[in-house]
Amino acid sequence: xxxxxxxxxxxxxxxxxxxxxxxxxxxxxxxxxxxxxxxxxxxxxxxxxxxxxxxxxxxxxxxxxxxxxxxxxxxxxxxxxxxxxxxxxxxxxxxxxxxxxxxxxxxxxxxxxx
Amino acid sequence: xxxxxxxxxxxxxxxxxxxxxxxxxxxxxxxxxxxxxxxxxxxxxxxxxxxxxxxxxxxxxxxxxxxxxxxxxxxxxxxxxxxxxxxxxxxxxxxxxxxxxxxxxxxxxxxxxxxxxxxxxxxxxxxxxxxxxxxxxxxxxxxxxxxxxxxxxxxxxxxxxxxxxxxxxxxxxxxxxxxxxxxxxxxxxxxxxxxxxxxxxxxxxxxxxxxxxxxxxxxxxxxxxxxxxxxxxxxxxxxxxxxxxxxxxxxxxxxxxxxxxxxxxxxxxxxxxxxxxxxxxxxxxxxxxxxxxxxxxxxxxxxxxxxxxxxxxxxxxxxxxxxxxxxxxxxxxxxxxxxxxxxxxxxxxxxxxxxxxxxxxxxxxxxxxxxxxxxxxxxxxxxxxxxxxxxxxxxxxxxxxxxxxxxxxxxxxxxxxxxxxxxxxxxxxxxxxxxxxxxxxxxxxxxxxxxxxxxxxxxxxxxxxxxxxxxxxxxxxxxxxxxxxxxxxxxxxxxxxxxxxxxxxxxxxxxxxx
Numbered sequence: 001x002x003x004x005x006x007x008x009x010x011x012x013x014x015x016x017x018x019x020x021x022x023x024x025x026x027x028x029x030x031x032x033x034x035x036x037x038x039x040x041x042x043x044x045x046x047x048x049x050x051x052x053x054x055x056x057x058x059x060x061x062x063x064x065x066x067x068x069x070x071x072x073x074x075x076x077x078x079x080x081x082x083x084x085x086x087x088x089x090x091x092x093x094x095x096x097x098x099x100x101x102x103x104x105x106x107x108x109x110x111x112x113x114x
Numbered sequence: 115x116x117x118x119x120x121x122x123x124x125x126x127x128x129x130x131x132x133x134x135x136x137x138x139x140x141x142x143x144x145x146x147x148x149x150x151x152x153x154x155x156x157x158x159x160x161x162x163x164x165x166x167x168x169x170x171x172x173x174x175x176x177x178x179x180x181x182x183x184x185x186x187x188x189x190x191x192x193x194x195x196x197x198x199x200x201x202x203x204x205x206x207x208x209x210x211x212x213x214x215x216x217x218x219x220x221x222x223x224x225x226x227x228x229x230x231x232x233x234x235x236x237x238x239x240x241x242x243x244x245x246x247x248x249x250x251x252x253x254x255x256x257x258x259x260x261x262x263x264x265x266x267x268x269x270x271x272x273x274x275x276x277x278x279x280x281x282x283x284x285x286x287x288x289x290x291x292x293x294x295x296x297x298x299x300x301x302x303x304x305x306x307x308x309x310x311x312x313x314x315x316x317x318x319x320x321x322x323x324x325x326x327x328x329x330x331x332x333x334x335x336x337x338x339x340x341x342x343x344x345x346x347x348x349x350x351x352x353x354x355x356x357x358x359x360x361x362x363x364x365x366x367x368x369x370x371x372x373x374x375x376x377x378x379x380x381x382x383x384x385x386x387x388x389x390x391x392x393x394x395x396x397x398x399x400x401x402x403x404x405x406x407x408x409x410x411x412x413x414x415x416x417x418x419x420x421x422x423x424x425x426x427x428x429x430x431x432x433x434x435x436x437x438x439x440x441x442x443x444x445x446x447x448x449x450x451x452x453x454x455x456x457x458x459x460x461x462x463x464x465x466x467x468x469x470x471x472x473x474x475x476x477x478x479x480x481x482x483x484x485x486x487x488x489x490x491x492x493x494x495x496x497x498x499x500x501x502x503x504x505x506x507x508x509x510x511x512x513x514x515x516x517x518x519x520x521x522x523x524x525x526x527x528x529x530x531x532x533x534x535x536x537x538x539x540x541x542x543x544x545x546x547x548x549x550x551x552x553x554x555x556x557x558x559x560x561x562x563x564x565x566x567x568x569x570x571x572x573x574x575x576x577x578x579x580x581x582x583x584x585x586x587x588x589x590x591x592x593x594x595x596x597x598x599x600x601x602x603x604x605x606x607x608x609x610x611x612x613x614x615x616x617x618x619x620x621x622x623x624x625x626x627x628x
Contacts (some may be wrong), residue, residue, distance in 0.1 A: 020271065025263060032270050039274045039281075046285035073284070076233060080277055083240045087273070090247055091266050098259045107263060 005045055012038035025095045025105045029088065036084040040077050047073035132221045181601030182435070186227040186358055189439060192583065193351055193446050194220055196576040200450050201344035212252055219245035219348060226355055232283065232290040232317075235359065236276055239324075243269050246352060249345045250337065261340035268323065268333040276320035282313025296366050311378065314367070318360065318379060325356030325416050328389040334413055335397070339405030343453040346405075347446040350412055354442055357419045364423060365431070365605045380426045384532060387421025390414075391539045395546035404452035407554060408445065411505050414543055415441035421536055422520070429523045431602035432595060437516035439594075440587055444504030444513060447580035451497050454573060455558055493574060495559045500581045502551040507544045512587035517544070519595070 012034050019031025047070030099105050198216065222242025229235050247269075251262045284290055286309035287298050302310060319330070326334045334353070338346050360383070368378045394414030401407045415437070422434040500511065507513035517540060524533045587594055 020267070028267055032267065032274075035271070035274050039277045043277060043281040046281040073281070076280070076284075079233070079237065083237070084270075084273070087240065087244060087247075087266070087270055090244065091263070091270065094247075094251070094259065094263055094266065098263060101256055101259060107267070108260070 001049055009038045009041050023106055025107050028107055029091055029095060032088060040080055043073050043077050043080060181604055183227045185601060187224060189442060190223050190351060193347060196580050197344035197347045199572050200576040202572050215245045215248040219249060230292055232280055236280060240273060250341050252345060253342050257340045261336045264333055265337045272320045272323040275316055279313050279317030279320060282309055282316060286310035286313055292366055299367060321356045321360050325353055326413050327386040327420055328393045331413055335406050335409035338409035343450050346449040350442055350445045350449060353412055353416050354438060357416055361423055380424050383420050384424025387417045387424050388539055390417025390420060391543045395543040398550040399546050404456060407550060408448050408452060412445050418540060425532060425536060428606050431605060432598040433519040433523055435598045440504060440512035440516045440584060443580050443584050444501055447577050448501040448505060450577050451501055455494055497577050497581060498555055504584050506547040506551060512584045515588055515591050
């Protein structure tokens with residue numbers, strides 16, 4: 001499970017970095033999305049991986065922490081997803097605006113002559 | 115947990131802009147004056163709260179206002195007021211929702227200065243950045259869209275770095291509360307310590323992108339050049355947020371003697387700061403537009419601050435804070451000023467003036483001999499000279515006092531090679547700044563003929579207020595230094611800070627995954 005997760009994070013982040021370095025804004029956007037997925041998985045994994053264990057302590061008494069998953073990374077991931085989603089959406093809007101005004105979707109360059 | 119009302123005040127700087135911004139959203143865009151009044155009232159209220167509060171008390175586990183935070187909050191409120199008054203006549207009207215975004219930006223800034231938890235810091239950073247994206251694009255045009263896309267992409271990547279760093283720190287230490295982190299750090303095992311080091315490094319990259327250290331600061335000149343002047347003045351402050359966070363975290367976590375990570379990364383900060391100083395100096399010499407000149411000036415001042423932190427000399431912190439305040443005021447004033455200068459030299463407007471002279475007025479009054487420069491130009495020129503003195507650090511204004519006290523501290527202690535190199539770099543950079551600003555001034559005010567500038571009182575006044583503050587800093591340098599020395603003494607003793615925060619009834623953090 002650890003291996004699968006680490007490979008997944010690595011592939012997501014690696015592809016994200018490659019795409020972010022590409023010249024066109026749509027590729028940059030996709031790259032940012034992939035990177036943020038990778039990062040979210042990474043945050044999730046910092047509380048160790050647990051299978052079939054609830055994050056919250058609901059029963060009365062003095063429960064054993066080992067029976068429960070760490071809830072904090074899950075809360076962090078939730079916030080990170082929301083914020084990442086909002087900022088990416090903003091970038092998308094800007095990208096469309098830029099495409100509409102310049103007629104080119106280069107991040108920082110000019111279109112080749114057709 | 116019962117707190118007296120004065121302790122609750124600490125959340126006001128965050129709630130006030132939030133509520134005000136939300137309220138402003140609902141008001142129709144055409145009612146500029148009403149919106150402006152509300153915005154200004156909120157700002158003034160914030161200023162009053164900051165000045166009267168002077169809290170040393172903690173608020174829960176999340177917000178702490180100590181002397182350093184209070185200083186930064188006052189600086190924010192002052193700058194914001196000036197930027198707002200400046201933008202009143204013109205800039206707030208070229209697009210929608212300026213006032214709301216402005217308030218949200220303030221909320222993010224205030225929150226980042228007050229917060230005491232790394233994740234909270236992330237959230238406030240994002241609030242601040244989201245508002246700044248909107249403000250940067252304010253007055254939508256091609257340059258701004260281009261600059262905005264780069265700015266947003268860079269900052270999204272920086273936010274991801276921030277998250278990775280957070281995750282690593284949490285994995286290593288099991289907490290994200292700054293004070294708790296400082297307590298747990300010495301007790302970490304070797305494996306966790308490596309993890310923590312990695313996390314701190316990644317976090318530092320995120321903050322250094324914000325504070326534009328050399329290899330990470332290429333986004334800055336484009337962005338500053340493109341932003342509208344009131345926004346650019348606020349951006350100057352946003353660069354300083356990165357420096358503030360580094361200063362606070364570094365002193366809290368890595369300055370303790372018993373600490374296994376004592377002095378972690380100081381050499382990186384020092385080298386990075388030195389290269390940034392050089393980059394900023396050369397950039398100032400090479401830039402041929404006003405916006406670029408100001409942007410490289412901001413890089414220069416942020417590099418100086420980073421190098422000071424990298425010197426890891428506790429005596430320097432007070433002087434560094436003075437430098438931070440004075441350079442922020444000077445840069446912000448310059449940002450506002452260059453647009454006025456540019457406007458008075460705008461060829462289109464100059465042409466219009468000529469046409470008006472040719473067609474509407476038959477008799478053009480002769481310019482009286484001896485009083486060649488119109489009052490507007492004289493005002494601009496004097497303000498420009500004042501800003502230049504502050505930025506380049508020449509006497510008699512506050513930039514000089516800041517540099518002088520830095521050198522005084524360096525020279526009175528035992529001399530180290532790094533200190534000498536730092537002084538040399540600062541002197542050379544000051545010279546570069548002087549040359550660049552002088553060249554710009556001569557070209558603008560002497561060599562271009564006299565074109566009368568059309569200024570509105572509000573625009574001139576806000577620049578003047580910033581300069582007057584620079585002057586006040588110089589005159590009252592003793593009192594200001596007293597305050598700054600006290601805040602730096604607070605920073606030197608992280609155990610006090612920790613005690614204050616952890617002494618409160620805190621919800622214990624959950625056991626980490628390690």
